[in-house]
Amino acid sequence: MNFKKTIVSFIFLLIVSGLGALKAQQYQISLLTCDPGEEIYSSFGHSGIRVIELTTGRDVVYNYGTFDFGAPNFVLNFAGGRLDYYLSVSTFDRFIAEYDYFQRSVREQVLSLNEQQKLDLIRFLETNYLPENRAYRYDFFFDNCATRVRDAISTVLGDQLIWHDEVREPVESTFRELIDEMVYYMTWSDLGIDLALGSRLDRDATPLEEQFLPKYVEGAFSRAEIQGDGPTRPLVEKSSVILNFEKPEGSFGAINPYWIFWVIAFVFTGITFIGFKKKKLFVGFDIAFFGILGIVGLVMTLLWIGSEIPSTKYNWNILWAFPGHLVLAIVLLRKTIKPWVLKYLLFALIMADAAVVFWILGWQSFHPSLIPLLLVLILRTNYLYYNVGKFKQVEK
Template identity: 25%
Template sequence: MPRCLATIALLGAGLCAASFCPDAAAQPAQAQDTAALPAQPAQSAPQPGQSQDTSAAEVPPATAEAPTIELITMGAGDLLWEKYGHAALCVRYRDPRRDRCYNYGTTDFSDPVTLVWEFLRGQSKFWVSVTTPARMVHFYRDRLDRSLWVQRLPLAPEVARETAAFLANNALDENKYYKYHHYDDNCSTRVRDIIDRAVGGALSAATEPYPYTLREITRRGMAEYTFLVLLSDFPLGRRADRYPSTYEAMHLPFVLRAEVEHRLGIPPKQMYQRTGRSFNVTDPPSRWWLFLFALACALPALLTRLSPRLSSRAERLGLALSVLPGGVMGATMWFMAIISTLPEIRYNEVLLVLLPFDLALPFLSPRRRVGYARGRVVMLVVLLLLSAVGVLRQPIWALGMLALLPCLIAALPGATPAPSADDDRKR
């Protein structure tokens, strides 16, 4: 059971962040699906690890025709990794057969366990893949039913040629791979940086703070997934509670689209409006649900503690059931902090709140159990007070109840339980 809980927690925690395309922020799976588009007569369907079009890797000469560069952004989709949107750049010529779209959200999703492990280690390998505008639009519009917007960038001919050459060079096998990061380096930030260079830093001038923290951004995008939203407070550390600049917030494709309109004066033209249901991406569930879960977890310890008819073995069993969720989560968070290279996971105040040592509480002698529990209560109360006055940034009050309530029950005087058979033998 603990191993199962730890596995679910590890995968869920990794997917909480790895789902960003904004990502993701790069919305990873979308790019892979884009690569899986049905082949057109002149092209074969590409595989995840291959270039989608060999001609797309040819860098155009400096004297070539000046193309048009377009930003394409996609709205939310049905799947978890589609909730934050997606972005791509398309290069268009007078001859549509030369048109290409560049997608920086491509990876291999066939092994999610390996994907989460590499994500935690900061080794997630993503790459830029290439397809045609027609195939990309077909995939997102006809297969995924996701809204599409296009913005034609106001670039001088020589800048447009340089941008097209950069994209083509970036798609070469020796250049196309990069290490993905859900906030700092994803499908949207790669596109953002290319546009920013082309427009002389107009986007990077957006240094004002964004109105939501990274944690709030993450929770809002997953608002439909109550379990994952509540789970996200565990692995996301102190860094997630800072306000990014608007430029940094362009790891979200919809923010990138809005800022291109605001700073470059290019209103988005909607190519397609989703016909399916709308999504909740603004109203995540309250942390009071996590608090209620902590209360439910504490019930076995409370009921067995207050019942004089139950043996000490039953009391220990009730306490074990109550400390199990917090202890397993604590062990999982400590494991993730040790193996991960990501600062938002490694520097985590939850590590002070949930300790794997709490799992030993039911196995201590009564005197040591009470002493340990009282020490933990003092520690947790101090941590909650530090959180209340702003010394600690993270919202630990609800998840802290997973540890505080069982320890509080174990620390308080209660009815003397009937001796168990083990106790009689010890006498």
């Protein structure tokens, strides 16, 4: 009798455990990592969460990187740090079709979550997808499509998730260097980013902070483990490539700031030499040069003061692209100048020299293409300071 009871109990346990395993296999959840695209908004890659309901075949992607180009005041809200992104859900086929069209590679990491963890994650995503929850205030470095995916997994797993960042390649990079990795060959975009964002980018990012870039989330997932709910196991059960396209070779392009700014530097050096020989100012060049610098400085000032993006603060590019240069350009149009113009030229020269010092000391890294412009600024402020009074009447 005891033997029969044992056999019945054993069979019952097998059935229960089999049903539990079947239920656990109702969902497959994975991280999708998409390679960068050719447009600036897609140049950093993308992350999404794929959920397959195995019993019904429902296959969807939860995407935290959705935004509306047609939203009112899109550019102003983006620059001012007041742009909302939102969570969207699309079919996997529709999601992958876009990356196939633009020939962007996509990789998948299937997560080794248990039954309850899968259900908790789906519940978390569905709660986030509610109309009142799906929008969030976008922050490029600390709250974006990649960090939201990472934080969803972290929230669900809690202390059971071990990142193992100590085994990653021990290379420290600043936020600016991490951005440069992605936009190095997009020279004008790279220049614009360096002009708009200040010295806060020039500190080393922690392993967790690196994960604002999808490729670092992918790397972190590949190292991570789950513990505390049985034998310790890798977070990623298996990896595969869904789309694979050969990356084009990087190129600066024919029109880039590196050679253009050096041409400008040679032109200004030439006109300064000729002006010195022929006793002329050629002030028209200075009006254009200082006018452009003043406009750039005005934009940076507005970003510093008016934007809610912390990274636009403490931007020491303003030392050389100062808004006051716009006033100087206007004043140089006149035949007479006021005494303060000479003092301002000396001030501009000191500011340009200070920018070089800030760069050398590592207080802020400027875009490398700016070297010739800084040389022009130092050259022309010097030349005008000592010579403008000889060609224009200084008012008493």
